[in-house]
Amino acid sequence: MDIYELEKTLKAKAVDSSDDVIKYALLETLSPIADYTLAITILKEHFPKYNDFRMAVLISFLMSTWENYKENDFISTINSFLETADGGQKAIIYYLNAYDIFMHDVVSSKRDEYLSLLNQSVNLDQKFVYNYYRLAQRSKKDKAKELIEKALSNIEKISSETDCESMTFEDFISFDAFLKEHILGTILTQSNFEEIKNFYNNC
Numbered sequence: 001m002d003i004y005e006l007e008k009t010l011k012a013k014a015v016d017s018s019d020d021v022i023k024y025a026l027l028e029t030l031s032p033i034a035d036y037t038l039a040i041t042i043l044k045e046h047f048p049k050y051n052d053f054r055m056a057v058l059i060s061f062l063m064s065t066w067e068n069y070k071e072n073d074f075i076s077t078i079n080s081f082l083e084t085a086d087g088g089q090k091a092i093i094y095y096l097n098a099y100d101i102f103m104h105d106v107v108s109s110k111r112d113e114y115l116s117l118l119n120q121s122v123n124l125d126q127k128f129v130y131n132y133y134r135l136a137q138r139s140k141k142d143k144a145k146e147l148i149e150k151a152l153s154n155i156e157k158i159s160s161e162t163d164c165e166s167m168t169f170e171d172f173i174s175f176d177a178f179l180k181e182h183i184l185g186t187i188l189t190q191s192n193f194e195e196i197k198n199f200y201n202n203c
Contacts, residue, residue, distance in 0.1 A: 001169075007027055010023050010027060010173075018046070021055065022054055022173075025040075025043045026178055028042065029062075030169070037066070047059065053085075057078065057096065059074045059077075059078075060072065060074050060077075064099055068103040075097060079093060091128055091131065092121075094121035095117070096183070097117045098117035098118045098121065099134075101114045114138070122147070127156075127184065127186055128185065129155060129184060129185030129188070130184065132147045132150050133147070133199070148199060156186045157186075158187075158190055159187060159188070
C-alpha cells in the first residue's frame, strides 16, 4: 500500500477511532505529502469528539512548530489537562508551553516564565531529553553540564539512516514514536545527538 492509498484508508477510519485520527494526521506530515496545516486541521476537527490528550499534544506541538507566525490558541486547551494529568503528562504540558515561547522567539521577553516552565518539567524527573537541553541552554556552565548529563542518560536510541530505510509507514505514524523523537527527545537522530553532545563538550 502506497502513502496515498493509506491516506484514503485512514481518512475513512478516522470517523470511528482517535487512534486512526492520529495516524491520519501524522501521515499528512510525511513526505511527499508534508501538509502540516492539514494535519493540524484534521486533529482540531476531531478533538472535540475524543478529547484525547495525545491529540492535544500533537496540535500544540504542530502549531508551535509550523504556525509560529500566530498565537497558539491551543495552549490553554492542553493546560486544561493539568488537573488530571500524571507526572509524565504534566512534564510534557509544561515543556510544550516553554516550547511555544521558544518557537515564537520571545524567550528574552518571557525569560522568567520560560525558565519556570522548564524547571517544572524537569523537576517531574521523567524520561525526557529536550526539556533538560533547553534549560541547560539558559543555565550557568556547572548547572548546564549537570542538566545535559541527565538528558544524555535518558536517551533510548540514536537512529541511523539504516534504521529509517527499514521503517514502514506504520512506524512513522505511531504517536509514541513521534512523541519520543520530536517532543521528548529520547529517540534522536545522529545530528541532534551531536548537537547536544557538542553543547555538553563546550560547557
